[in-house]
Amino acid sequence: MLVDFSVQNFTSFNQMQEFSMVASTSTKERVELDNTYEINQFGIKEILKSAAIFGANGSGKSNVVMAIGALKSLLVRSLDTNSDETTSNIIPFLLKKDFFDFPSEFEVSFLAEGNLYRYGISIENDSIDEEWLYWTKSSRETLLFHRKKQTLEFNNRSFSEAKIFTRKEGDEIVIEKTKTSVPFVSVLAKFDGEKSNIVFNWFKKVNTISGLREFGFRDFTTNLFEKDESFRAWALDILKSFQIDSINIVEFDKEFPINKKNKSIKNEELLDVVSKLEGFLEKNKIKEKRIEVVKKGGNGEMYSIPLSMESEGTQKLIYLLGPIYDVMANDKILIIDEFDNKFHTLLCKFIIDLYNKKSFGSSQIILTCHDTNLLTKELFRRDQIWFVEKNERHESELYSLVEYKEHYARKGNSYSKDYLQGKYGAIPLFKDISELGEKLNG
Incomplete structure (x- = not known):
């Protein structure tokens, strides 16, 4: 303390x-x-x-x-x-x-x-x-x-x-x-x-984070939602006040902006390097996880939407719940x-x-x-x-x-x-x- x-x-x-x-x-x-x-x-x-x-x-x-x-x-x-x-x-x-x-x-x-x-x-x-x-x-x-x-x-x-x-x-x-x-x-x-x-x-x-950029603690909170049931229950109880019924963690393949057919690249050696890198990334997919929020529609059905579609304030709130819970749970x-x-x-x-x-x-x-x-x-x-x-x-x-x-x-x-x-x-x-x-x- x-x-x-x-x-x-x-x-x-x-x-x-x-x-x-x-x-x-x-x-x-x-x-x-x-x-x-x-x-x-x-x-x-x-x-x-x-x-x-x-x-x-x-x-x-x-x-x-x-x-x-x-x-x-x-x-x-x-x-x-x-x-x-x-x-x-x-x-x-x-x-x-x-x-x-x-x-x-x-x-x-x-x-x-x-x-x-x-x-x-x-x-x-x-x-x-x-x-x-x-x-x-x-x-x-x-x-x-x-x-x-x-x-x-x-x-x-x-x-x-x-x-x-x-x-x-x-x-x-x-x-x-x-x-x-x-x-x-x-x-x-x-x-x-x-x-x-x-x-x-x-x-x-002692942990310091910036409230300007969530990427410093985004992955931490995402992993907590996926692996820590106590945190998940605690966070969802809070998020009910914001009309969020649940949280889903979705895994997807990370995409890279590499195009071996890019005609602006004239150097043959560079084209070969780009082609090999693209082939490597195709064989070794890099996985990423993202948060989706679940909300109840007017018809009573549950809908899952990417967190990125929510306001920046809601995004920051959800990502900040991880560090806040961690500090409370672990003194x-x-x-x-x-x-x-x-x-x-x-x-x-x-x-x-x-x-x-x-x-x-x-x-x-x-x-x-x-x-x-x-x-x-x-x-x-x-x-x-x-x-x-x-x-x-x-x-x-x-x-x-x-x-x-x-x-x-x-x-x-x-x-x-x-x-x-x-x-x-x-x-x-x-x-x-x-x-x-x-x-x-x-």
Whole structure:
């Protein structure tokens, strides 16, 4: 379960910015929502189930998602390649003379296996400058290891897994068999280090997807409909509200636009290659699967039609059900960038409300949104609402609605009016369509 995340000197974030999923205890607001998990450990009373990040186009909302994804990639993929690709993908804030006046840094705190962990890493010029891991077993935080370049300090009793990858060199302990671009925790996890594996496996449960393009999770959902009866029953119960009675998975031969009779190809050798490729594809058909929705016609008959004939919003909803179910069933964390793209406000509210009411394990969902109609007490507590805004130096700044104490007593169910009036910052470039028209017409 994510507790908090911080980032500095990465893409549009220069100074350290922190995002927290810890439920606020500083407000007297009573929210009759099932939006938190009770913890009562480690000084944490409750953790939020979900959160939404709002901001103008280009403010840096997607960079929050990129930052979490970059940290996961650094840990999970660093041993998949012999190059320094993972650290070279860490892009610093570029609108300054010295890109590494301070390192790019990421830190995350999370709950796993009944303990609280805090893991962080800082990177400078494609090399790991520092890396650290702490844990809290009861009430006091304890060091597991702290790496400075290729030297290490570690806890002999609680983190003995580090011993086989270190050697004594004078007064220092030096890391062995670990490149300067590879996280130490990833190496230890590869060799079945107990606590390193806990960290590694937690990151594997963090998934980021884009709400702009469904192809990233389309096949995942299609396979769930075909192979997981529990998911199928869960999803069909939801889809009844959308007049969809069932789902069929249809297999077909994938077609390729190759025509060996194409007279525009003059080169005989190229024609021969095209002909052979066509023959190979004819003998080795590539199968694809697609979803068809089943609906009841006016005559009472059931009709199956390709999902592609439905609206883009319906398509996205159906494909999104797979990741949402997976995160709930397996206690994962799902981060959806551009969540409200293609969705009507009521559909957005339906999905958010569905998740908050049906999630009972330790899963979490984090969304980035534009739709100000979602800024309502019916969906979110104030501590679930976050904003991103760029300052005069073009640096993205991340902050919570909880910080605006002067608006705590606002009457009504919506924060959107105050938001559009600029009281929280992070407003869209144009407050309404009339203002946009004025700009376009001069």
